[in-house]
Amino acid sequence: MRLTRRDFAAGIAAGIAAPYLIKSAHAQGATIKIGMCAPVTGPAAESGGYAIKGAKLALEAVNKAGGILGKQGELIVEDDQTTNPGIVLAFSKLASQPDIVGFLGSIRSTQVHAMAPDVIKLGKPVMIGGTDPNLTHMGNQWLFRCRPNDSYSGRVIAEYGVTTLAKKKWAVLHSTDAFGTAGGKALTAALEKLGAPPVLDQGYANQSQDFTPVVLAIKQSGADILGSYFTFENDLGIFARQLRQLGVNIPWVGSPSIVNITALKLAGPALYNTYGVADYAEDSSEGSKAFGKIYRDAVKVAPDNQSSWTFDAINVMAQAINKAGTTEPAKIREAILAIKKFPGAEGEYNFDQNGDGLHGYNIVKNEKGNITFDKHIEFND
Template sequence: MRLGARSVVLAALLAGLAAAPVRAEDLKLGMVVPITGAAAESGRFAQWGAQLAADEVNAAGGVLGRKLVLAIEDDQTSNPGGVAAFNRLASDASIVAFLGSIRSTQTQAMDPDVRRVAKPVFFGGTDPELTRGGDPWLFRCRPNDAYSAKVIAAFGVNELKLKKWAVVFSTDAFGSNGHKHLVEELKADGAEVVTEQGYANQATDFTPVVLAIKGSPADVIGSYFTFEQDLGIFARQLRQLGVRTPWVGSPSIVATTALRLSGPALFGTYGVADFNADSSPEAHAFADAYKAAHKMAPDNFSSWTYDAVKLAARAINTAKSTDPKAVREAILAVRDYKGVEGTYDFDANGDGLHGYNIVKNDGGKVVFIKHIEFAP
């Protein structure tokens, strides 16, 4: 009997959750997001960013005169979970477009189903290959990793005027791809790579790497660290052994965890970041609204979903239709749209952004230096 009462309460709760705001005339965007699992916290940020954009769209009259609502499914922070969540959403024919994952491997796992469903999917994974595989329905709302290497090289060579590079990278997929692109870009920019040092994740000691850099003629370090702990150990040993050369790193160098673990060892270093509140008036306004709503600063987990919802609404309004092909054409036609991640100019592959912000660690505070943009 008690069990029965409990089930009734549970069923009522579930029904309440499912039935909440969606009405027949609402215009639905599907959103695949981690609600449980290791990335649950970042999943909440992603929902906040998307909801903020939806509220602004609705305040401005909605989409095709209809109210924009989000239909959310949990990906459980896993690839199978992401695929299952996408397919649950896709079974609802009234959903016009989707927000996928910020994780490259999840996006890769969802790719066959995205092609089958044949509706626009915005995503945030940064593996360059994702938009080069011929899937016409993927649209990226963050700059891909090919651009982080371009920006690290361009800033170091052209702005800092440093030509002898030490490249330090994790030997995992992310780090070795970054290393490959960075070396290519440096050579193209006329710089010389004097030492290349790969390491395996979860390293205990970076002395051999630091001594190799110290013994080389390098006057600048470029890095692709995957985990902030490795970055922290390397940074401390680098300073202890007296290496003070400038350092331009991939986004992890300005991650909150890295700043906390490394402290003064990272002061004065440069990093690339796709979202920075000071990079544009749009980013600034977004940061203010987000802070007012959630009492904390936004990061790239919420900025790309904010842009994705705005872009979807804009494309559907421009197309004056919810027909997937018409919406797709409208997204590809987006030019010079000022989002909070940067300025969107979609190329034929579906990449919306083509640049990064350069930021500097100024005594533990991340300050905006400049935005470097490349032609699509």
């Protein structure tokens, strides 16, 4: 048999194309992959473990109910090391896998800011838990938030402290990272609107070993209520203990970290009788109760927002892909933005055009270590 130039060229072309065709066919026939950047190591490794468990529980339920586009969903986790460079690396590893159709980013705003440029370049949907309002207002159409942002938390903290607790002399304490700065600004703005500008606006650097100067500043300011935005539970635990030891017993309304499991364990009685704005409160809705039961049965610890937002993120993404009927990013985006009245663990999802799914917060109280639901405050603007 004579090998012609045409046969040779066809053979070469087939040889080059074959691996890609086989890989493509394999990808089409396999699972629907969702990537997740989570802190497996670093200071947030414990809460990262809860986040992964929340996502896996949701995916199990999705798969039992028929999966995504008729296929089983698969979660691919990369360690973000609780650092900004770590999440950029983790996301780039996931982004290099073309068969991943969507992603879960971080609950930490500073990390979401770090990965945001790469998210735009990739052009695929990324669900986030970071609550800096800017994240969904800076022209990045691929970020979708599964927690209420801090423009709401600031307003809820201020509203509750001024109206319900009738306190007007505020000390505002916040981390100096992106999350804490944005939260502190939102709370200060809300207090000014209510005619109660803070008597102290105090930032602190993450991973501080001692908060004595901060506590003494609060004491000297004459504040009769404290509003806080803590990023890391270690910091919150150390501060809470020193606050009580140095005799400051004013009411304290904190951002969601004040009611998360790690903070409750570390601070113990120092957090008794504090209030928190919580995106997840077990008794706030039927969806929250249902998640609480699934989570307690599977993980044997109380649920908190670390796991509830990833649980919702997977459910929202699965629903959007199923509604879109395709894994094409632009179609998934449209389907996410069209989601209304979706009952999640964190509350009812009504996505706006910025990519924010939730628009209110719950107020909860720490009663001897038990977190009790007080009320939900929803905003329509």
